[in-house]
Amino acid sequence: MSPNLPIIRIGMLGCGVVGSEVARLLAQDQEELSARADAELILKKIAVRDLSLVRPGVDPALLTTDALSIVTDPEIDLIVEVMGGIDNARELILTAMQNGKSIVTANKALLARDGAALYTAADKADVDLYYEAAVGGAIPILRPLRESLVGDHVTRIMGIVNGTTNFILTKMDEEGRPFAEVLAEAQILGYAEADPTADIEGFDAAAKAAILAGLAFHTSVTDADVYREGITGITAKDVEVAKSMNRVIKLLAIAELTPDDQISVRVHPAMIPRTHPLAAVRNAYNAVFVEAESAGELMFYGRGAGGAPTASAILGDVVEVARHIASGAVGYGESDYADRDIATISQVKTQYLIRLFVADKPGVLAGIANAFSSEDVSIATVRQSGLGADAELIVVTHRASEAALDATVAKLSQMDMVRTVESVIRVEGADL
Amino acid sequence: MSPNLPIIRIGMLGCGVVGSEVARLLAQDQEELSARADAELILKKIAVRDLSLVRPGVDPALLTTDALSIVTDPEIDLIVEVMGGIDNARELILTAMQNGKSIVTANKALLARDGAALYTAADKADVDLYYEAAVGGAIPILRPLRESLVGDHVTRIMGIVNGTTNFILTKMDEEGRPFAEVLAEAQILGYAEADPTADIEGFDAAAKAAILAGLAFHTSVTDADVYREGITGITAKDVEVAKSMNRVIKLLAIAELTPDDQISVRVHPAMIPRTHPLAAVRNAYNAVFVEAESAGELMFYGRGAGGAPTASAILGDVVEVARHIASGAVGYGESDYADRDIATISQVKTQYLIRLFVADKPGVLAGIANAFSSEDVSIATVRQSGLGADAELIVVTHRASEAALDATVAKLSQMDMVRTVESVIRVEGADL
Numbered sequence: 001m002s003p004n005l006p007i008i009r010i011g012m013l014g015c016g017v018v019g020s021e022v023a024r025l026l027a028q029d030q031e032e033l034s035a036r037a038d039a040e041l042i043l044k045k046i047a048v049r050d051l052s053l054v055r056p057g058v059d060p061a062l063l064t065t066d067a068l069s070i071v072t073d074p075e076i077d078l079i080v081e082v083m084g085g086i087d088n089a090r091e092l093i094l095t096a097m098q099n100g101k102s103i104v105t106a107n108k109a110l111l112a113r114d115g116a117a118l119y120t121a122a123d124k125a126d127v128d129l130y131y132e133a134a135v136g137g138a139i140p141i142l143r144p145l146r147e148s149l150v151g152d153h154v155t156r157i158m159g160i161v162n163g164t165t166n167f168i169l170t171k172m173d174e175e176g177r178p179f180a181e182v183l184a185e186a187q188i189l190g191y192a193e194a195d196p197t198a199d200i201e202g203f204d205a206a207a208k209a210a211i212l213a214g215l216a217f218h219t220s221v222t223d224a225d226v227y228r229e230g231i232t233g234i235t236a237k238d239v240e241v242a243k244s245m246n247r248v249i250k251l252l253a254i255a256e257l258t259p260d261d262q263i264s265v266r267v268h269p270a271m272i273p274r275t276h277p278l279a280a281v282r283n284a285y286n287a288v289f290v291e292a293e294s295a296g297e298l299m300f301y302g303r304g305a306g307g308a309p310t311a312s313a314i315l316g317d318v319v320e321v322a323r324h325i326a327s328g329a330v331g332y333g334e335s336d337y338a339d340r341d342i343a344t345i346s347q348v349k350t351q352y353l354i355r356l357f358v359a360d361k362p363g364v365l366a367g368i369a370n371a372f373s374s375e376d377v378s379i380a381t382v383r384q385s386g387l388g389a390d391a392e393l394i395v396v397t398h399r400a401s402e403a404a405l406d407a408t409v410a411k412l413s414q415m416d417m418v419r420t421v422e423s424v425i426r427v428e429g430a431d432l
Numbered sequence: 433m434s435p436n437l438p439i440i441r442i443g444m445l446g447c448g449v450v451g452s453e454v455a456r457l458l459a460q461d462q463e464e465l466s467a468r469a470d471a472e473l474i475l476k477k478i479a480v481r482d483l484s485l486v487r488p489g490v491d492p493a494l495l496t497t498d499a500l501s502i503v504t505d506p507e508i509d510l511i512v513e514v515m516g517g518i519d520n521a522r523e524l525i526l527t528a529m530q531n532g533k534s535i536v537t538a539n540k541a542l543l544a545r546d547g548a549a550l551y552t553a554a555d556k557a558d559v560d561l562y563y564e565a566a567v568g569g570a571i572p573i574l575r576p577l578r579e580s581l582v583g584d585h586v587t588r589i590m591g592i593v594n595g596t597t598n599f600i601l602t603k604m605d606e607e608g609r610p611f612a613e614v615l616a617e618a619q620i621l622g623y624a625e626a627d628p629t630a631d632i633e634g635f636d637a638a639a640k641a642a643i644l645a646g647l648a649f650h651t652s653v654t655d656a657d658v659y660r661e662g663i664t665g666i667t668a669k670d671v672e673v674a675k676s677m678n679r680v681i682k683l684l685a686i687a688e689l690t691p692d693d694q695i696s697v698r699v700h701p702a703m704i705p706r707t708h709p710l711a712a713v714r715n716a717y718n719a720v721f722v723e724a725e726s727a728g729e730l731m732f733y734g735r736g737a738g739g740a741p742t743a744s745a746i747l748g749d750v751v752e753v754a755r756h757i758a759s760g761a762v763g764y765g766e767s768d769y770a771d772r773d774i775a776t777i778s779q780v781k782t783q784y785l786i787r788l789f790v791a792d793k794p795g796v797l798a799g800i801a802n803a804f805s806s807e808d809v810s811i812a813t814v815r816q817s818g819l820g821a822d823a824e825l826i827v828v829t830h831r832a833s834e835a836a837l838d839a840t841v842a843k844l845s846q847m848d849m850v851r852t853v854e855s856v857i858r859v860e861g862a863d864l
Contacts, residue, residue: 138727140580148572151747295570315583
């Protein structure tokens with residue numbers, strides 16, 4: 001190690017799967033990382049709740065239960081926050097910033113909830129706030145958005161940002177199995193939690209959608225702004241219908257500019273063409289598809305979770321932030337200058353596929369078509385199959401507002417000739 | 433514009449399709465770009481060969497034919513080089529660096545030829561050398577490699593980095609048409625040049641492979657170090673055979689660590705599984721697939737060429753470099769500390785598919801199998817089809833060295849029972 005390098009001392013909050021991997025790699029690759037940072041990187045302290053846990057590869061002498069002593073330690077320059085949770089993490093991060101420390105965090109829930117407050121505090125304290133690991137695990141996506149595309153205008157982002165639901169939907173698609181069965185398998189394999197709500201109901205994806213939308217559209221977006229539907233309503237039959245149309249169902253996090261220069265941010269299942277790059281994203285992988293004015297279509301693909309992939313993203317941020325500290329610079333601040341309005345879901349326009357069981361008698365098709373046209377929803381295609389009690393209609397609409405579609409479905413549900421409206425699924429990625 | 437922002441003056445060398453777009457966007461988005469750069473960006477001068485050409489959106493008052501006056505202008509801080517070519521561009525860039533100017537360039541040929549000299553000059557002059565647009569057009573791939581993955585270890589890169597050849601191979605795959613016919617169509621559509629040699633013989637891809645390999649493996653790599661085969665030998669029959677094995681043929685730029693800690697850098701067609709993320713990269717799109725120790729598999733996808741996409745990448749670099757100049761910092765320097773040896777192609781191990789016409793008589797299979805085993809090449813699968821003069825064998829090997837495979841093919845070619853060795857194609861992306 002060159003004796004001339006400045007020393008950057010790091011404090012870490014939390015030492016679970018990700019934190020242990022970060023600590024291990026900081027020790028193992030210390031010389032190489034320091035060379036790239038133009039600064040000698042030293043992990044000084046790690047705050048944990050339980051000192052007695054065994055953490056392989058982590059020096060026990062670094063551990064303390066006193067997190068506050070780390071974020072106020074005048075020797076420490078940079079805080080890596082991997083403890084998770086909201087309130088406690090926020091307080092510690094804000095205190096660290098007030099004490100002049102830059103932050104690297106993977107805490108998507110906190111950023112989606114209180115990002116604006118954190119950005120303001122970072123700006124005021126003239127410190128960095130980096131969080132590449134918060135969305136898409138190892139995938140470099142936030143820095144490309146913040147930095148590489150800084151000279152372009154993003155118009156739309158569509159992401160597969162939750163590995164659990166993508167694993168489930170992939171199995172349903174490739175093996176024709178029902179949701180509940182695949183969820184149970186995912187739990188056994190460790191791809192889904194014992195309580196899978198945050199994943200399968202789209203909460204995790206919604207937090208990431210808020211972060212992506214904020215960066216892409218220079219507007220403050222919180223998880224509360226994100227319309228959210230999970231995948232629990234997706235049946236084997238829905239998957240089969242998508243397949244028959246050369247489509248696949250994915251849980252998408254979408255952030256897009258509307259024609260009125262508002263932004264729409266939403267998480268819901270959608271049918272996309274099998275030729276779309278996102279369709280090839282299988283199992284627990286993540287990908288973010290970006291459309292920008294000059295760059296055109298871009299996609300970033302990789303592992304969305306896991307100790308080592310997340311640690312890779314965190315270390316990339318640590319080296320960058322350490323370079324800034326060593327050279328007295330600060331990275332790109334957050335920008336919310338565009339301050340766009342967020343469209344409500346009822347204003348959003350997209351295509352829909354509606355599947356319904358109907359009475360098998362003359363005049364049904366005309367009656368159904370009338371229900372759509374009375375709400376100004378234009379039909380692209382209709383497919384009828386089955387006879388008698390199994391008579392089924394699959395209607396694909398042209399682009400229509402969610403409000404008009406809802407009104408249509410309400411009307412359909414009250415018609416005598418309609419037995420049930422089986423499912424309504426959005427169609428994205430190219431007109432059907 | 434805030435009066436407190438420092439002013440960064442830009443000089444541009446060249447004003448063709450890309451340069452015009454950069455000039456147009458610098459004017460159109462001047463305020464926004466300046467805000468992101470924390471500096472007021474002003475395009476001061478543009479060097480061109482012919483002042484009389486019409487360049488829509490470019491202020492003619494900026495044009496000069498005196499390139500040297502730009503790179504020595506004490507007021508200019510940052511040079512954008514989009515003139516192309518080798519000798520003249522190198523001299524101007526080196527002179528600019530000696531005059532303290534940072535460089536943003538899209539010149540892949542120059543970087544692949546003389547990258548080391550440019551990096552050394554940039555380091556010595558304490559200026560930035562950024563070139564995101566040189567590989568993968570709009571796709572942010574070089575900065576993620578240099579910066580986001582700085583805390584990780586790349587083990588392998590496989591890229592589709594030439595849009596022309598990917599367009600041709602996509603049409604051959606999807607429409608079953610022969611190479612020459614699709615090439616002619618690509619020329620009509622403007623996807624291929626009148627002289628398509630640089631694309632179809634892999635020279636363009638080889639330059640990009642050298643740049644990617646150097647960044648990924650911290651070793652100086654030039655285009656002369658890259659083994660290169662183009663796609664002119666790929667027949668409709670090869671594409672059909674790949675299809676029958678659920679594979680697709682792509683022209684890949686590969687850079688990988690060998691088990692001896694050397695690096696192999698090569699460009700050649702290869703059969704990859706249809707489930708591989710690169711298989712979904714269609715038409716003129718590019719993608720770079722990266723394998724890293726902690727991050728696992730990553731892929732970066734987008735448009736590899738074109739005025740607007742390339743301009744997007746250049747402006748991203750311009751803003752970053754301007755931030756550095758304004759804050760007195762410098763970005764990541766080049767690193768060749770690993771200084772690994774480059775393996776010759778004969779040492780490289782991969783799988784091969786060999787298709788040959790053979791005499792249709794007893795003992796042929798045993799004879800062919802002996803030819804492989806005598807060179808220590810192990811056979812994974814054999815498929816025989818056709819009768820009489822059409823008797824065909826398709827042999828897929830286990831991983832073998834190129835040297836052993838060459839010796840096997842030489843031996844096969846001399847056997848009486850072998851009519852012709854029709855084709856030899858490498859198999860990548862997962863064992864067949």
